[in-house]
Amino acid sequence: MIELDDLDRKLLGALARDARVSTGALARRYDASQPVVWRRIKRLREAGVLAGRKLELDAAKLGFGVTVFLGVKLATKGRVSLQDFETSVSAIPEVQTVEHVLGMYDYRLRVVARDISDFERVLRRRIMTLPGVGDVEANVLLSEEKRPGPIG
Structure with missing residues (x-):
């Protein structure tokens, strides 16, 4: 298990809502530098907390109501x-x-x-x-x- 601090939790919450958000936007949102945010996300990915990226399809818009x-x-x-x-x-x-x-x-x-x-x-x-x-x-x-x- 990896130790998470407040910034880690904020980053995970933001990425869970929108995985496409840039590190620059996250840095501005949480008053941190872009390299710090990038390193945190890299650490979370390497630890397996961020397990991948996936495409989410809208079933209703594809005709599955x-x-x-x-x-x-x-x-x-x-x-x-x-x-x-x-x-x-x-x-x-x-x-x-x-x-x-x-x-x-x-x-x-x-x-x-x-x-x-x-x-x-x-x-x-x-x-x-x-x-x-x-x-x-x-x-x-x-x-x-x-x-x-x-x-x-």
Whole structure:
């Protein structure tokens, strides 16, 4: 674990909100020199705290107006069924995330679809036919607020 001071936390919060912000802008915002900010960000990257850069697509603007979280309980347990399920579900383009979780369900999936009937098609024809699928619970996303996470 890396020790973080106030400037590190401020930089992480700012980068979590907008990873494209320049070191010059961050330096002005937090009353520091640009080389100091650059070195801090480099240190955070080398320590693995900043684990990469990713492009975020707007699913709604691409025609995917519905997001559903699925809780999936496997009918059979065991290493083979977990591996088979993970491999199969990861191949479905509408499935955005696959999370192996502890609790009532074995997996939590984030699925996007054009509309509810498109989601029903994906559920019936793709997800419910996967190896080992037992119980499924769907929760439709109504709204979402993105938070940078616990930094400070």
